[in-house]
Amino acid sequence: MNTPRHPNKTPSLMVQGCTSDAGKTVLVAALCRVLARRGVRVAPFKPQNMALNSAVTIDGGEIGRAQALQALAAGVPAQIDFNPILLKPSTDRRAQVIIHGQAIHDLDARAYHEYKPRAMKAVLESWERLCASYACVVVEGAGSPAEINLRDRDIANMGFAEVVDCPVILIADIDRGGVFAHLVGTLDLLSPSEQARVKGFVINRFRGDISLLEPGLRWLEERTGKPVIGVLPYLHGLYLDAEDALPRAKEDKVNPRLQVIAPACPRISNHNDLDPLRFHPDVDFTIVGPHDAVPACDLIVLPGSKAVQSDLEWLRKMGWEEAILRHLRYGGKLIGICGGLQMLGQQLHDPLGLEGKPGSAPGLGLLDFETTLAPEKTLENVSGTLTLPGAPAFTGYRIHMGVSSGPALLRPATRLDQPTAGSPEGAVSADGQVMATYCHGLFDSPDALSGLLEWTGYQPSGRFDPNARRERDLERLADAVEDKLDLELLAQWLPGLRMAGLTD
Numbered sequence: 001m002n003t004p005r006h007p008n009k010t011p012s013l014m015v016q017g018c019t020s021d022a023g024k025t026v027l028v029a030a031l032c033r034v035l036a037r038r039g040v041r042v043a044p045f046k047p048q049n050m051a052l053n054s055a056v057t058i059d060g061g062e063i064g065r066a067q068a069l070q071a072l073a074a075g076v077p078a079q080i081d082f083n084p085i086l087l088k089p090s091t092d093r094r095a096q097v098i099i100h101g102q103a104i105h106d107l108d109a110r111a112y113h114e115y116k117p118r119a120m121k122a123v124l125e126s127w128e129r130l131c132a133s134y135a136c137v138v139v140e141g142a143g144s145p146a147e148i149n150l151r152d153r154d155i156a157n158m159g160f161a162e163v164v165d166c167p168v169i170l171i172a173d174i175d176r177g178g179v180f181a182h183l184v185g186t187l188d189l190l191s192p193s194e195q196a197r198v199k200g201f202v203i204n205r206f207r208g209d210i211s212l213l214e215p216g217l218r219w220l221e222e223r224t225g226k227p228v229i230g231v232l233p234y235l236h237g238l239y240l241d242a243e244d245a246l247p248r249a250k251e252d253k254v255n256p257r258l259q260v261i262a263p264a265c266p267r268i269s270n271h272n273d274l275d276p277l278r279f280h281p282d283v284d285f286t287i288v289g290p291h292d293a294v295p296a297c298d299l300i301v302l303p304g305s306k307a308v309q310s311d312l313e314w315l316r317k318m319g320w321e322e323a324i325l326r327h328l329r330y331g332g333k334l335i336g337i338c339g340g341l342q343m344l345g346q347q348l349h350d351p352l353g354l355e356g357k358p359g360s361a362p363g364l365g366l367l368d369f370e371t372t373l374a375p376e377k378t379l380e381n382v383s384g385t386l387t388l389p390g391a392p393a394f395t396g397y398r399i400h401m402g403v404s405s406g407p408a409l410l411r412p413a414t415r416l417d418q419p420t421a422g423s424p425e426g427a428v429s430a431d432g433q434v435m436a437t438y439c440h441g442l443f444d445s446p447d448a449l450s451g452l453l454e455w456t457g458y459q460p461s462g463r464f465d466p467n468a469r470r471e472r473d474l475e476r477l478a479d480a481v482e483d484k485l486d487l488e489l490l491a492q493w494l495p496g497l498r499m500a501g502l503t504d
Contacts, residue, residue, distance in 0.1 A: 010131035013494045014161050015202075016141035018172040018182035021245045023204035023232070025066040026477060027171055028140045029240065031494070032074035033478035034487075035136065040496040043134040044070030047123040048085040048142055048156040050095070051244040052269035052306050056381050056397040061101015062086060065272055066140075066243035073474050081126035085119050085155070087112070090267065090307045090355050100126070103377050103401075106354070116153040120163075123155055127164060136496040139166060146189040158194045167493040168197050169229060175205035180220055187224055199493060200229040202485065207234040230485035239279050239466070239473045241272045246287055256284035258458045259297035263320055264289045265311040269304040270399070273337055276443035276466040277301070282453070294323035299333045299456045302340030304400075304440065307355045308371075312343045312363070321364060333456045334366070334434045338400050341426065341436035342371040345404060349373065354401060366434050367427050369406025377401045382439055384416035387428065391415075392451035396441030404438075413437045 013031070017024040028044055035042040046067050055068035061080035071078040080101035087095040090106070097105040097112060099122050107115060130137050143150075145157035145168075153159065161168050172182040183201050190198070201220065206213065210231065217228045237251060246264055260277050264287050277285045288294055305311040315321060324334060336344040345363040349372040352358060363371075378398050385391040394414075413426030413435045426437035435455075443449045446465045453460050491497035 010134065011136040011493070011495050012131075012139060012164075012166050013136075013490065014139035014141060014166045014168045016145050016157050016161075016168050016170055018144055018146070018170060018186045019176065020143050021243075022173045022182075023171045023202075024140045025070070025243050026238070026240060027202060027204070027232075027481070028138050029066075029070045029073040029474065030477045030481040031138045031490075032070050033474050034481055035138075035494075035496050036073065036075040037475075037478065041076075041135045042074050042496060043076065043130045043137045044074055044082050044140065045127065045130055045137050046083045046140040046142065047127075047160045048087070048119070049083050049243070050087040050089065050142065052088055052267065052304075053242060053244055053272050054086060054088070054270065054399055056379050056399060057082075057101060058381075059101065060379060062098055062103075062377075062379055062399060063101065064243060065241045065270070069241040069470075070138075070140075072470075073478075081129050084122045084126035088269070088306055091310075096306075101379070103375075113153060116155055120153075120155045120160075123160065124163070136494055138494075141168075144186060145194070146186040148189065158190065158197070161197055162193065166197075167199050168194075169200050169202055169490075170198055171202040171204055173204050174231075175207075175234060179203055180216055183220060184223060187226070198226060200227040200489065202229050203231045205234040206231045227486070227489060229489055230481075232480055232484050235473075235477060235480060237279075237473075238477065239275065239469045240477070241275065241470075246271060247278060250284075250286065251278055253281055253284065256282055258283045258299070258453060258456065259286075259295070260284070260299045260301065261286045261288050261295060261297045262301040262303055263287075263315060263318070265303070265305055266314055267305050267307040267311050269306045269339065270337075270440050271303050273303055273440050273443060274301060276449055276464070279466065279469060280449070280453075280460075280464050282458070282461050282464075290318060294318075294320060296330075297327070297332065298458065299335065300324060300327055302334070302336040302343055304337055305339030305343075308339045308342045308373075309348050309350060309359075309361045310356050311339065312348070312361065315343070324364065324366075328366075328433055332433070335452070336434075336436040337442070338398075338438050338440060341438055342402060342404065344427075344434065344436050345369045345371055345406065345408075347371070367406075367408040367429060367436055369404050369408045369427065371402045371404040373402045375401070378438070380418070382416050382418060384414050384423075384425070384439075386414055386442070386448055386451055387412055388451045388455055390447075390451060392445070392447035394439070394442050394445035394448035396439040396444070398438045399440065400438050408436075414439055414442075 053065035412424035
């Protein structure tokens with residue numbers, strides 16, 4: 001195990017989880033908001049992230065979408081140092097390696113394991129810059145620290161914490177079951193120095209009578225000698241950008257009237273584009289999984305993909321091509337975003353094998369253009385208007401590898417403010433049924449969201465603002481953390497909580 005070489009001088013706390021999706025992301029976001037809304041300049045930090053949901057930073061790089069959410073919670077612009085290493089899997093064994101916001105390598109798992117010492121240097125460079133610029137840093141681990149096969153050269157969990165001498169709390173999801181086994185087992189699998197670094201436990205997503213849980217909490221504290229810092233309730237309907245996992249369940253709605261579906265492709269990316277549809281009160285939104293029948297609907301959205309050719313092949317195997325053509329024959333609407341745009345063209349060319357085997361494949365042929373993948377990645381925040389009645393405005397971002405060209409692009413879907421005002425982008429079919437764009441985030445802008453729903457032939461019952469909803473839920477999450485966690489105990493390692501006047 002690494003010994004500390006970069007002792008921490010800036011107050012920090014690391015949240016590690018017993019499993020993926022245990023609640024690390026939301027707890028870090030909540031702590032950032034608790035501190036920020038009381039005037040503490042706090043930075044989120046995730047040394048290494050493996051995710052296909054990403055965002056463009058203010059300094060022109062790419063980081064995990066979860067760290068952009070945490071930056072929003074902290075009230076600071078997203079920057080590359082918040083997530084210095086981002087891995088974007090293109091297959092089960094290979095991933096694009098993004099360092100300080102830029103795609104540097106495409107490596108298989110073993111090659112990346114050998115590369116980790118160099119990756120750690122990038123992590124520590126970002127760490128030192130954040131420590132010099134912020135009053136405190138709240139750190140998120142990745143997966144679980146008890147993954148024995150990955151402990152050698154670890155840069156994401158205890159390997160990082162040991163090097164920078166950062167205290168750790170463990171969070172586990174009681175909704176999954178086995179929460180005491182998760183916590184005790186994880187702790188037992190750590191080395192003695194790592195066990196000492198763990199300062200306590202947080203139990204997430206609890207619902208029920210807390211008095212029935214208390215005997216277990218006392219047992220856990222006696223068994224481990226570590227305090228339970230708090231038990232967070234199950235907060236239904238949180239509108240927060242997921243790191244990578246698809247939503248577990250549909251949102252409960254009183255009377256949704258517009259049917260919208262999207263395929264759960266194996267390499268789906270930036271599926272947070274779909275969140276405004278999931279939460280819109282008028283929309284019955286469904287993610288259609290493998291081998292599920294494709295239901296009738298008003299709108300199909302083909303989201304982004306990290307492996308467009310292989311995901312398109314998967315769509316064909318799952319019967320989506322026939323379903324899409326049937327949907328269009330009956331007058332339905334179709335939107336392709338980023339990788340979804342590329343699928344809608346005549347041909348997909350990947351001569352360098354950037355997302356799989358080199359070669360070409362036929363697209364769905366619904367728009368007359370072709371796409372050729374190239375090593376250079378487009379990374380930019382954008383604004384503009386849709387080419388729909390009223391020219392609804394939007395802000396978003398573009399993250400893609402590939403250049404599309406063809407006559408269909410003469411009927412653009414959007415007009416961007418950059419590089420010059422009115423720059424055409426994307427495509428709309430001659431019959432107005434199919435729209436394609438490289439712009440992520442269209443549905444996040446209230447005017448564009450309403451315009452797109454009206455384009456389907458439906459008049460929304462009211463204005464829905466996804467950004468305002470996200471902001472309310474960040475506040476709701478922070479309120480729950482203030483109410484249920486022992487902030488005085490946390491302030492031993494995050495003095496910023498005392499600075500905020502929370503523990504007086």
